[in-house]
Amino acid sequence: MDEMVLAVQKWLNDTYTGKSGFSPVPEDGETGNTTVGALIIGLQIELGISNPVPTFGPATSREFPGLERQEDGAEPNNMIKILQGGFWCKGYNPGGFSGNFFGGTEDKVKDFENDVGIEPTGFVSSKLMKAILNTDGFVLSTSNGRQNVREVQQSLNKEYSNYFDYIPTNGIYERKSNKALIYALQHEEGIGNIANGNFGPSTIENCPTLSYGNAPTKFTRILQWSLACNSPLYDTHPYDGDFDPQVETAINLFKEFMTLPVDGVADMPTIKQLLTSNGYTGRSAIACDASTVINQTTTNTLLDYNYQVIGRYLTGYVGTGADRRSKAMTHEELNILAVNGIRVFPIYQDGGYYAEYFVPGRGTEDAWKAIRAANELGFPSGTTIYFAVDYDAYDFEVTNNILPYLAEVRAVLDVIKGGDLPEYKLGVYGSRNTCIRAQSNNSVLADYSFVGNMSTGFSGNLGYTMPSNWSFNQFHETSIGSGLGVLGIDKNDYSGKDTGVSAVNPPDDPEISKEYEAKHNAFVEMGKNIPGLQLFGPELFATNINFNHTHRIAEIANLASIDVEFSEQLNPPSDGGTTATLQVTNDGVNGSLESLLGESMAQFTQKRLGFYEDFIDNMAASIGTGSIQLSLTGSGTNAELRVTAFKEEIPVEGGGNLQLAVTVIFTVDIDLTPVLDAFSSKEVKAAATTLGFVFLLYLAVMHGIPVIATLGVGTIVALLIGNEDDIDDNES
Structure with missing residues (x-):
């Protein structure tokens, strides 16, 4: 907590609470958009502006009179306190929080002007005030700022800021810096009267061609700035505007990385590629992606246009109503492409258009669906499957939604290693920032990136460089061919890092039926929420599972076992014991945890009860309409626990509905207390974690069962949950 920020917040609340448009701010000493907006x-x-809003817009700029040093003895005023408050929130000490603009505040104004990159005057113009009252950084970022990029940003502010608000000078290249570079280019092109920061037709038409011996200084400086912002590898500091061999080498390195002709020339396609995500869309390409099932006629079109690699979808549909059609690859299609020498890279996307799609469990579900589809089509080990993040994910969404989703996908891909299924690599499709974050994550989630650069306005593309592991670069949507051979495609640059697949080898089993596919999809959706299945039964999620057979998925010597069985109806155990059933509809669960636990709820903390409720809610969401059944039989140290998820309505493509009950059976036949020391292997500990979680949950629900008295919930937790820090002292 910053004491001066806290003082600013208190003053704001004391001064403006009750005034039109002002809402009290939290008094927590933490700076941010809320406090800055309140300033x-x-x-x-x-200023007397009606309907105040937390945005420094044209009216505020127009009415702001400017602030400068006061005469000694002048009275304090609130506008100066707001200036000083803005400085405190930005990390500057303006000499106090007095409301007087004397020497200390003037010195800090000059320091800030130096940080911005402009001549220090000590006068606070509306433009400078706008820069103070935001959360942009104007000192070098200690995390990922680069001093040379900061120099570029300061130069842009000094020389071209008549076109734009002052951009951050924290050394981090981002969208404001990107647009400022385009404004600078437009000014030097002589189109400042229509400059807008967008690399449009006029900018393209007037773009220079720069080469050794033929490069005006002003254009070469902008070229050097653009190269430096794209990567330290292309940095030619000092930025003196001299097109020397160092600049020529940097251009060639960039063009080689982006698969442009390596000729030492900074022509329009090169400059546009430096300053926009899609570059010059008229360039040729040998790779593309399409949502249309390819036949021989459209294959001929691909060959006519020299396309050698195509991205195609593993599953899913496009369009709605009468226009709805499958976008999924077929065996016939893959055979045609292979015969004609066109390689394929598979894409998985059955959603992913919004942040809320990427919820816990979705990555696991999507991974198994993609693996099953890829295996059934015959894609071999080593194939990269690209999982789509097809929207403009903000950085906080990448952190909170996308990276956890990809971590789940990666976990499933790691689980199948060494088994009977092909081992697939993880690719990600998304904006530059999404791909960069997936690549730079500590665990390196993505092997390759399929970059969606076609979306030039995405915040995740503007001001971000290309990820170093890019394999395909989607840059332009178009149609090729004519008549029956017309084909809509997205043009892709091709780096060669992922060559795609030249031929597939489908398994010997016949193509799975629509009924099997529907049932298996339902199983995957429910299975991701049933303890034991994801950890111990990865082979169950491949094709060819026998839904008429009970599968043993884990066994720990003679201590415990986990089985899974399937049925087309809900079958309560016939051998006594205690059973509880929760009915599930599309509106949620009919019944509550309280109705099951009764007085036993007092034995558990709110944290633990909330965990149980979330667990049941997640399982119910995957069921839709059906039931959750919990049953326990046994006495003493022998117990059998059954957890059943029953889905009543499973639609089948082409019509009809199926039902499916998935039951996981946990059996324990020993007093577990003495075996703590035996928990040495990773497999046993993992099994113990799952069993402990399930027994803690369901023994509680089945309160009064003799096995509780024998083992004690506390013993089960301590021995089996695998995380003593998560055990509450008062649980028993």
Whole structure:
């Protein structure tokens, strides 16, 4: 907590609470958009602007009178306090929080002007005030800022900021810096009267061609800045505007990385590629992706246009209503492409258009669906499957939603290693930032990136460089061919890092039926929420599972076992014991944890009860309409626990519905207390974690069962949950 930020927050609340447009801010000493927005609203109130909003817009700029050093003895005022408050929130000490603009505040204004990159005057213009009242950084970032990029940003502010607000000078290349570079280029092209920061037709038409011996200084400096912002590898500091051999080498390195002709020339396609995500869309390409099932006629079109690699979808549909059609690859299609020498890279996308798609469990579900589809089509080990993040994911969404989703996918791909299924690599399709984050994550989630550069306005593309592991670069949507051979495609640059697959080898089993596919999809969806299945039964999620057979998926010597069985109806155990059933509809669970636990709820903390409720809710969501059944039989040290998820409505493509009950059977036949020391191997510990979780949950639900008295919930937790820090002292 920052004491001065806290003082600013208290002053804002004391001064403006009750005034139109102002809402009290949290008094937590933490700076951020809320506090800065409140300072802007306070400023607008002082300026007499009706309907204040937390945005420093044109009206605020127009009405702001400017601030400068006061004469000694001058009275304090609120606008100066807002200026000083903005400095404190930005990490500058303006000499106090007095409301007087004296020497200390003037010195800090000059320091800030130096950080911005402009001549220090000590006068606070509306433009400078706008830069103070935001959360942009104007000192070098200690995490990933680069001093040379900061120099570029300061130069842009100094020389071209008549076109734009002051950009951050923290050494991090981002969208504001990107647009400022385009403004600078447009100014030097002589189209400043229509400059807009977008690399449009006029910018393309007036773009220079720069080469050794033929490169005006002003253009070469902008070229050097653009190269430096794209990567330290292309940095030719000092930025003196001299097109020397160092600049020529940097251009060639960039063009080689982006698969442009390596000729030492910075022509329009090169400059546009430096400053936009899609580059010059008229360039040729040998790779593409398409949502249309390819036949021989459209294959001929691909050959006519020299396409050698195509991305195609493993599953799914496009369109709605009468226009709905499958986008999934077929065996016939893959055979045609292989015969004609066109390689394929598989894409998985059955959603992924919004942040809420990427919820816990989705990555596991999607991974198994993709593996099953790829295996059934015959894609061999080593194939990269690209999982789509097909929207403009903000950085916090990448952190909170996308990376956990990809971590789940990676975990499933790691689980199948060494088994009977092909071993697939993980690719990610998304914006530059999404791909960069997936690559730079500590565990290196993605092997390769399929970059969606076609979406030039994405915040995750503007101001971000290309990930070093890019394999395909989607840059332009178009149609090729004519008549029956017309084909809509997205043009892709091709780096050669992932060559795609030249031929597939489908398994000997016949193509799975629509009924099997529907049933298996339902099983995968439910199975991701049933303890034991994901950890111990990865082979169950491949094709060719026998739904008429009970599968032993784990066994720990003679201590315990886990089985899974399937049925087309809900079958309560016939050998006594205790059974509880929760009915599930599309509206949720009919019944509550309280109705099951009764007085036993007092034995558990709210944290633990909330965990149970979330678990049941997640299982119910995967069921839709059906039931969750819990049953326990046994006495003493012998117990059998059954956890059943029953889905009543499973739609089959082409019509009809199926039902499926998935039951996981946990059997224990020993007093577990003495075996703590035996928990040495990773496999046994993993099994213990799952069993402990399940027994803790369901023995609680089946309160009063003799096995509780024998083992004690506390013993089960301590021995089996595998995480003593997560055990509450008062649980028994």
